Amino acid sequence: MSVCVVEDGELNSLIRPLLQQGPVMGPKERKQQPGFYYFDWLESAEEVVWDYVTTTLPPKKAFFPPREPFLEFSRSDPDKVRAITDEGPFAIVGVHPCDLAAIEQLDIAYSDDIADGRYLANRARTAAIIGVDCWPDEYCLCTSVGTEQARGPADLFLTPIERGYLVEVRTARGQELLADTAQLPVTDQDQADAARFQDEKERRVTAKFETDVEQFAHILAEGGLTEVWQGVADRCYSCGSCNLVCPTCFCFDINDDINLDLTTGVRVRTWDSCQLPDFAVVAGDHNFRGERWERVRHRWQRKFLYLYTQYGQPFCTGCGRCSRACTADINLVEVSNDLIAYAQREKQNV
DSSP: OEEEEEOGGGHHHHHHHHHHHSOEEEEEEOSSSTTOEEEEEOSSGGGOOSSOSOOSSOGGGGTSOSEEEEEEEEOSSSOEEEEOOOOSOEEEEEEOHHHHHHHHHHHHHHHSSSOOHHHHHHHHTEEEEEEEOOOOOTTOOHHHHTOTTOOTTOSEEEEEETTEEEEEEOSHHHHHHTTTSOOBOOOHHHHHHHHHHHHHHHHHOOOOOSSOHHHHHHHHHHOOOHHHHHHHHTTOOOOOHHHHTOSSOOOEEEEEEEOTTSSEEEEEEEEOOTTSTTTTEEGGGEETTOSHHHHHHHHHHIIIIIHHHHHSSOSOOSOOHHHHHOTTOOOHHHHHHHHHHHHHHHHHHO
């Protein structure tokens, strides 16, 4: 891996060639809501906001759209089916470490066992990923899940420094991306600035688990936490917001949308949420998680126990989106620490 320095004014020259090659998704500020940001397809390099804290939805929407048509069908003689596929490369820029880690986790989940062909096809079309480091807010918990320095699939990774950005060139593609961008050699002061940024970033993270993720998984596995789950469920609306903003949730539903002619339609995949009341309903109208507290418990066990056991890492990357988006002000870190404290008290009372 090589490093260089790129000044602030040169970042647009990094994005413009990508826009000429295909669509580029990046963080933009909402015009109607200054201070709020979202990932969207760019019209110009000047739209990119590099120093945002978070976005409402994660950049996974580029590979796994909230609503994705699969095929069109028609009842005729014979019946006709036409696959709907996207072609051509695209790029994503301005991706934070937590979201880079999330993309890496989705790659693992969607290529394991029975691979998800559509997701992997979208990932294969990814021409470039450019990451950038960030400042946390009161919801970020990256240091508790070990993603504060994640680089994942980034071709280039940018760290803000006094002279602009220290750029880590992580792949051959990353080196190609810098072809039209003026680069400066890295000095000892630049390296010190980057290290100082990382140290300060970690110092600013205030939302933290009271134990490590391995011990937290053991606590969830041991159970006996129903009282806490029920207390959280009393506040939860089962709206699914937490899942729908999460960068690592990968559940979906598939439906056939029939047109008014009753002979044609489209098969569509949409994001789904394990917190919705009917998510676990099966044939015979049995609901495996009909009680709200069971769905709340499942969410934590899914993130910090089941997938941790399967893949050796929690499927939470510490972005804090679920806590920000919760309409009931349920905070992931606060609930997790309540669970930890409850388990410790119960152990002392034995």
